[in-house]
Amino acid sequence: MIDYLICGGQLVTSSGTVPNAGLLVIRGRLAIPGALRPENLYTGLSCSIGRPKPGSQPAFSCKPAIDPKKCCCSDPCDQDCVKIDAEGMYITPGFIDMHVHGGGGFDLLEGSTRSVREVAAFNARGGTTSFLATVAPAPRSTLEKTLSTINALTLRSTGGAHLLGAHLEGPYLNPKRSGAINPAYLREIDKSEMSGLVSLCEGTLKMVTVAPELPGCLQLIKMLAREGIVVAAGHSEATYEVALAAFQAGVRHAVHLFNASAPLHHREPGLVGAVLGSKEINAEIIADGHHLHPSMLKLLPAIKGKRGLTLATDAIQAAGMPDGEYLFSGRKVFMAGKKITLPDNTMAGSSLTMIEAVKNMVGLSGVPLHEAIRMASLNPARVLGYENTKGALAPGMDADLVLLDQDLNVKLTMVGGEVVYSNLDNRGIGC
Numbered sequence: 001m002i003d004y005l006i007c008g009g010q011l012v013t014s015s016g017t018v019p020n021a022g023l024l025v026i027r028g029r030l031a032i033p034g035a036l037r038p039e040n041l042y043t044g045l046s047c048s049i050g051r052p053k054p055g056s057q058p059a060f061s062c063k064p065a066i067d068p069k070k071c072c073c074s075d076p077c078d079q080d081c082v083k084i085d086a087e088g089m090y091i092t093p094g095f096i097d098m099h100v101h102g103g104g105g106f107d108l109l110e111g112s113t114r115s116v117r118e119v120a121a122f123n124a125r126g127g128t129t130s131f132l133a134t135v136a137p138a139p140r141s142t143l144e145k146t147l148s149t150i151n152a153l154t155l156r157s158t159g160g161a162h163l164l165g166a167h168l169e170g171p172y173l174n175p176k177r178s179g180a181i182n183p184a185y186l187r188e189i190d191k192s193e194m195s196g197l198v199s200l201c202e203g204t205l206k207m208v209t210v211a212p213e214l215p216g217c218l219q220l221i222k223m224l225a226r227e228g229i230v231v232a233a234g235h236s237e238a239t240y241e242v243a244l245a246a247f248q249a250g251v252r253h254a255v256h257l258f259n260a261s262a263p264l265h266h267r268e269p270g271l272v273g274a275v276l277g278s279k280e281i282n283a284e285i286i287a288d289g290h291h292l293h294p295s296m297l298k299l300l301p302a303i304k305g306k307r308g309l310t311l312a313t314d315a316i317q318a319a320g321m322p323d324g325e326y327l328f329s330g331r332k333v334f335m336a337g338k339k340i341t342l343p344d345n346t347m348a349g350s351s352l353t354m355i356e357a358v359k360n361m362v363g364l365s366g367v368p369l370h371e372a373i374r375m376a377s378l379n380p381a382r383v384l385g386y387e388n389t390k391g392a393l394a395p396g397m398d399a400d401l402v403l404l405d406q407d408l409n410v411k412l413t414m415v416g417g418e419v420v421y422s423n424l425d426n427r428g429i430g431c
Contacts, residue, residue, distance in 0.1 A: 001027055001417060002082050009086030009403070011393055012093070012373050014306075020091055024081065025399040028417030084429050086403050089411060090369070093377035093392050094129025094400030095354035098167060098207060098384065099255060099284060099312035101134050103319035103353075107327065108133050111146040116153050120160030122320055124421045126353025127376075127410045129400035130162040130390060132206055134314075136329045137171035137185035140193065147201050154204040162400070162415050164384065165206035168197065169255065172220065173235035174211040179260035180341075180348030181235065182329040189216040191223060198227055205229055206384060209255050211236040212246035212271070225250030230383060232284075236271050237262045243274035247281060253383055256314055257283040257300075259291050259347070276303050282383050284312045287360040288352045290339050297365035310383060311357040311376045316340065316349035359408050369408075 006023040024031035102108050104122035106115040116133060123131050133150045135143060150166045172194075175183045189210075198205055207230040210217055224231045233246055234255035243251075254275045258264070264272040275281050283304055287297055291314075300309060313319070318326040318335040326333050326340070333340050333348040340348045354376050361372035381391030389398050399417040402410060403424070413421040422429065 003027070004084055004399075004414075004417070004419075005081035006084045006086050006091060006401075006403075009089040009091050011091050012370050014370065014374050014378055014392065016368075016370050017090065020086065023091060023393070023401075025414070025417050028399050030393060030395060030397045030399050030401075082429060084403075084412070084424075088406065090404040090406075090408075091393065092127075092373045092402045092404060094390070094402055094413070094415065095127045095311075095358070095376040096164075096380040096384070096386075096390060097123060097128045097131040097161075097313055097315075097354050098310065098380050099134050099169075100128075100131050100315045101136060101328065101349060102317040103313075103315045105317060105321050107317040108150075109136060109138055109142060109146055109329075111142065111149050113149060113153065116149060116163065117158050117160065120158035120163060121420075122160070123353070124160035124413045124415065125320075125410065127355040127358075127402040127404070127413060128161045128353070129402070129413060129415045130164050130386075132164055132167035132384075134167040134169055136169055137173065137181055138330070139185065143168075143171075143197065144200060147197060147205070151201050151204045160415070160420050161413075164386070165204040166201060167207040167209070168205060169209040170235070172210045172214055172217065174213065174237050177211070177235045177237055177260045177262070179235060180328055180331065180333065180346055182331050185329065189214050189220050191216070191220055194220060194223070198224075198229070207232055207253070209234045210251075211238065212251065213238040213242050218245060218249045221246055221249040221251055230385075233271055233275075235260045238271040238274075240269045240271075240274050243271045244278075247274070247278055252280070253282045253284065253310075255284050256286050256291065256312070258296070259286065279305070279308065282308060282310055282379065284310050286314050286350055286352065287311055287357045287364070288338070288350050289360055289364060291347060291350065294364040297361060301365065301367055301371065306371065306374060307379060307382070309375050310380045311354065311361065311372070312380075313352040313354060313357060314349045315352055318349075319351040319353065321351075355402075355404070355408065355410050362408070 004025040009020045010017040011020045106118040135146050154163050154165050172189045175186050209232040221231050231251045232253040232255050233251050262270040275283050316328045323336050338351045358372045378391035381387045401414050403412040411423050
């Protein structure tokens with residue numbers, strides 16, 4: 001495995017940006033930023049690990065920089081690293097998308113290895129380094145085929161974003177709030193069916209979205225929570241009281257807040273009001289300027305705080321493609337100007353990438369860049385229980401990171417210490 005030394009630029013942390021004095025990637029992990037000598041690396045690693053033997057030539061040579069602040073080629077151990085010049089760029093933790101159905105012309109419900117890999121590659125181009133493959137309601141045979149494919153590829157190299165597992169959105173959702181999901185595939189809660197799907201996934205089913213008001217749902221929530229699965233609420237007409245009972249039973253997350261749920265009312269706050277008033281419940285938002293009005297993007301961070309919001313795309317097959325006709329949940333959808341709808345104008349997923357969601361939070365809501373990045377990285381990592389390995393640029397963390405230019409365009413995506421996407425010019429790598 002190649003080791004990297006990222007020179008220059010600004011590190012984006014959860015509290016702001018700081019100058020990068022040198023970020024060393026060794027065996028797919030991050031060393032202490034700015035501390036390049038062996039005695040300062042995190043426990044268990046030294047500059048000798050994975051290095052060429054004495055006398056051999058490194059893959060790239062490095063000429064000492066005239067300005068050591070620009071490109072940190074001053075430590076003897078860095079001569080065996082491939083240099084990445086990030087001068088003038090932001091270096092951010094990789095984005096984690098917990099809700100993505102497809103992209104680049106591919107739908108995860110196809111249930112093929114190719115569709116998963118293509119979606120992973122498409123996501124990486126948008127700065128996503130980890131994602132949950134989200135499975136919409138479908139016939140049981142389709143669910144089993146798709147979940148089996150996801151299970152086989154979870155934690156394995158996709159050539160793009162890291163597949164963390166599956167997010168099963170339904171099939172136990174309220175038909176009155178189905179949104180773009182095909183109501184023909186929704187059904188009453190069947191704990192036996194869900195137990196079979198959990199067993200089929202062998203631990204790779206990471207999140208399940210349910211409508212808490214459905215009969216038997218509280219028992220289902222408790223069963224899933226006992227399995228260590230994140231239970232989310234969505235596509236729901238739950239009352240405020242039912243929502244609170246669901247939180248008590250184990251719900252910890254709400255998908256696409258406000259969308260496909262009963263609207264907030266001052267005398268009937270419902271699920272949305274319960275989520276807004278509960279600090280322990282994380283809220284997912286789709287920041288595309290269509291699903292939520294920009295004023296809501298400004299208001300929600302003030303209500304939910306730094307930890308309470310996560311960005312997600314809810315992207316479908318049409319994401320990254322030209323305007324036209326596509327499929328979602330077995331139904332025809334139409335994309336025009338990046339907005340995707342059913343023929344009746346019901347919104348149908350999105351065409352977002354995670355970097356576009358970050359840009360929109362900065363541009364439409366005015367939140368600082370580091371807060372928008374946190375919503376796309378550390379916050380989803382915490383929801384999924386990966387905060388010790390992902391979501392921050394800290395010693396020992398997975399080397400999942402993104403380089404952004406000053407206009408917040410993705411220039412490089414690194415997953416587990418491997419560059420899976422690069423749009424750098426010639427000065428970028430091997431500086």
